[in-house]
């Protein structure tokens with residue numbers, strides 16, 4: 001696994017060390033005071049996996065697709081503070097500062113801030129651009145890459161989105177993966193899907209593509225990602241060997257244990273979970289469809305949910321008429337999302353009040369231009 005370098009945090013006018021010793025009550029108060037002073041100039045976006053203390057200060061919360069759409073439509077704010085992970089802030093920068101938005105604002109950029117630069121994503125780190133380019137070249141030795149459509153999960157670096165933009169490809173999220181795959185098959189014969197093998201596999205299986213037609217590309221294998229030329233030639237989807245360290249922890253035995261303990265319980269999982277869990281679950285869906293499924297079910301429904309811990313705990317709290325359980329007996333939480341805490345949030349907001357933008361995420365112009373092509377294709381897919 002390649003680990004992306006942790007970007008240096010900006011020092012800021014007010015140092016982070018001043019905020020670390022403060023208690024949550026004081027930090028919350030200061031964040032709210034800052035939000036009030038900055039008014040519409042500041043937009044705080046929060047991914048559903050954030051801890052409650054942080055999500056309480058978000059203007060808008062959502063899953064990856066909703067947050068991209070919100071960033072794409074932002075017009076009044078001057079700064080977006082993204083309580084999520086690095087690839088989300090990059091996406092927000094690309095969409096909020098695309099040429100048509102800049103023209104609307106007479107060239108003024110929206111600054112996008114990631115409160116903690118160490119909030120990365122281990123899945124995104126599993127595919128580096130040079131590995132994807134190398135794989136593409138090797139694939140080109142045995143199949144026609146003109147008919148191969150690259151699809152990157154939004155959980156990836158901007159350089160991979162740019163690769164998709166350059167090669168007739170597209171971005172997907174867990175909410176639109178099936179529609180994106182249909183889009184891709186209307187334009188090509190095969191799909192190269194990275195970095196999450198589970199989302200790719202679980203989505204394609206529902207489209208009657210078989211596991212035999214989905215070789216897994218291991219970027220560390222000597223040759224052809226560990227596959228024969230025949231396997232690649234017979235493929236419909238080439239899956240990158242990457243996964244989410246959080247969702248990978250849900251196991252079929254957890255499903256069996258709940259079914260034995262609580263008869264009638266419904267199992268609801270995210271498509272980043274492995275196939276053996278998705279296959280036996282009652283429902284599989286993106287973050288927003290998990291939320292909707294629980295909210296719309298009759299009172300008294302019993303659920304065991306396989307997705308990030310903070311989200312499941314919040315679903316439990318906000319749906320007291322349902323019986324909600326966490327599917328795994330061990331803690332499955334996104335440790336990098338959890339890095340965003342009140343101290344970092346107060347620190348970036350109070351620096352903004354001083355006129356200082358700390359931890360700005362800015363994608364270089366060429367990468368942003370090419371990524372935008374793949375992101376706009378995704379936003380148009382219905």
Ligand code: 13P
Nearest residue numbers: 063064173174175286287
């Ligand atoms: P969604 O927000 O698309 O459900 O993705 C889950 C996730 O892993 C975010 O990093």
Ligand code: SF4
Nearest residue numbers: 121122123244246334
């Ligand atoms: Fe990445 Fe998984 Fe965390 Fe999502 S939950 S940000 S995919 S590590």
